[in-house]
Amino acid sequence: MNCERIREQIPEALAGRLDAAARETLVEHLESCAGCRSEVAELNAVWRAMESLKSGKEEGPDPAAKARFLDLLEAYKAGMGIAIEMPVRPARSFMSRPAWQAAIAAGLLIAGIFAGRFAAQPRQESPEVAQLKGQVESLRQLVALSMMQQQSPGARLRGVSYSEQISQPDSQVQQALLYAVNHDTNVNVRLSAVDALQKFAGNPEVARAMVDAISVQDSPLVQVALIDMLVQINARSVTPAIAKLSKDLQVDEVVRQRAAWALERMGGTR
Amino acid sequence: MPLDDEAVMTEVRAGDVGRLELLFDRHQPGLVRYFTYLTGNRALGEDLAQDAFFRVLKYRHTYQPGANFRAWLYQIGRNVYADHVGRHKQEVAMPSEAAEIRGSETPADREFQKKQEALLVRQALAALPGEKRELLILSRFQEMKYEEIATVLKCEVGTVKVRVYRAMRELSDRFFALSGEKAS
Numbered sequence: 498m499n500c501e502r503i504r505e506q507i508p509e510a511l512a513g514r515l516d517a518a519a520r521e522t523l524v525e526h527l528e529s530c531a532g533c534r535s536e537v538a539e540l541n542a543v544w545r546a547m548e549s550l551k552s553g554k555e556e557g558p559d560p561a562a563k564a565r566f567l568d569l570l571e572a573y574k575a576g577m578g579i580a581i582e583m584p585v586r587p588a589r590s591f592m593s594r595p596a597w598q599a600a601i602a603a604g605l606l607i608a609g610i611f612a613g614r615f616a617a618q619p620r621q622e623s624p625e626v627a628q629l630k631g632q633v634e635s636l637r638q639l640v641a642l643s644m645m646q647q648q649s650p651g652a653r654l655r656g657v658s659y660s661e662q663i664s665q666p667d668s669q670v671q672q673a674l675l676y677a678v679n680h681d682t683n684v685n686v687r688l689s690a691v692d693a694l695q696k697f698a699g700n701p702e703v704a705r706a707m708v709d710a711i712s713v714q715d716s717p718l719v720q721v722a723l724i725d726m727l728v729q730i731n732a733r734s735v736t737p738a739i740a741k742l743s744k745d746l747q748v749d750e751v752v753r754q755r756a757a758w759a760l761e762r763m764g765g766t767r
Numbered sequence: 768m769p770l771d772d773e774a775v776m777t778e779v780r781a782g783d784v785g786r787l788e789l790l791f792d793r794h795q796p797g798l799v800r801y802f803t804y805l806t807g808n809r810a811l812g813e814d815l816a817q818d819a820f821f822r823v824l825k826y827r828h829t830y831q832p833g834a835n836f837r838a839w840l841y842q843i844g845r846n847v848y849a850d851h852v853g854r855h856k857q858e859v860a861m862p863s864e865a866a867e868i869r870g871s872e873t874p875a876d877r878e879f880q881k882k883q884e885a886l887l888v889r890q891a892l893a894a895l896p897g898e899k900r901e902l903l904i905l906s907r908f909q910e911m912k913y914e915e916i917a918t919v920l921k922c923e924v925g926t927v928k929v930r931v932y933r934a935m936r937e938l939s940d941r942f943f944a945l946s947g948e949k950a951s
Binding site: 512715 | 784785787788791792795796799804813816817818820821822824825846849850853854881884885887888889891892903906907908910912913928929931932935936938939942943
């Protein structure tokens with residue numbers, strides 16, 4: 498075996514991960530090769546020096562970090578609950594906030610009346626029911642928009658998730674989501690806002706705004722999410738912009754590749 | 768007998784997201800160490816680890832049942848770090864004191880020579896290109912086998928072997944160059 502192949506095995510040998518046969522071959526080679534012996538000695542010195550940088554293994558996560566994670570998990574589960582259960586039901590964590598309690602109580606009351614009336618007359622939607630339905634929708638929007646303006650990323654994230662439960666979100670929600678995609682400091686909020694924009698698939702302005710957002714994003718993950726969403730909503734009107742993106746060398750390679758993939762997908766559906 | 772990571776993650780994928788707490792307990796400290804070595808900042812390391820676990824939650828459906836969970840987690844971790852570096856264009860510095868990544872377990876009576884070595888190797892490591900530094904962190908500090916690193920980096924095991932050697936070679940050159948400068 499030549500010296501190059503032997504030397505590539507040195508880190509594994511220092512880590513004690515070479516199997517017996519490979520170790521024997523290495524030792525045999527070292528006996529007759531001064532150059533490789535010197536290489537082992539040098540790398541061994543550095544390997545040992547690195548030992549001093551190794552951190553001790555903690556028993557478990559730091560309690561504060563664990564608490565933060567559990568909060569996140571609860572918020573996420575609450576978000577899943579909203580998606581699975583009645584859309585009117587708000588997440589538990591923000592029900593406790595005094596500012597929203599009245600609005601939520603009113604919302605539940607309206608929802609209750611609405612549900613009762615709707616159950617009694619399931620086949621015909623009276624103007625009164627339609628009005629109540631509108632009020633519930635408005636309340637949901639109000640809650641979602643309020644949450645999206647919160648300082649805490651977790652609250653903004655819940656706001657974005659909650660906005661997805663609005664059956665016919667208006668332009669205010671649309672603008673809030675686009676604002677989140679372009680300006681939110683938290684990548685996770687931006688990603689969720691991209692997902693939530695699916696509701697506006699029929700609006701060509703949103704598709705254009707999403708393309709514009711790709712170029713201002715500093716996160717390749719969000720850029721890829723935007724491209725994926727454009728493919729999902731089949732935004733053919735923006736294919737020239739995607740084509741441009743796929744050739745722009747200033748753009749991250751992964752994003753360029755995704756743009757090229759998107760073009761293929763959208764072209765294929767023609 | 769405790770469930771292995773892959774079985775737990777399969778439950779999370781199926782919707783039992785509360786089970787992620789178990790995986791958090793098992794892997795968060797290692798992930799924090801990984802990010803701390805990369806960034807030189809423990810608090811930032813914890814934030815990035817938090818971000819990585821959130822993405823595990825959000826993208827849980829992309830986990831392939833049976834796939835090595837730790838390797839998948841570190842793939843996500845690499846994306847989190849890439850996003851972070853993208854937002855903070857300047858080169859990430861290693862900590863000014865090696866103690867920051869060692870934690871509190873270092874013996875107080877460390878010999879002077881070892882201190883010097885630690886300082887030099889830390890400087891040499893900080894001066895390595897990011898890809899090489901990351902390889903050594905995974906291999907030397909996270910004690911991952913080449914097969915696992917290959918999964919994380921999405922390349923062949925043979926490629927990992929060659930790259931780790933080259934990274935060690937460059938680290939060694941920088942380490943001894945710094946030692947020479949110090950001696951002169």
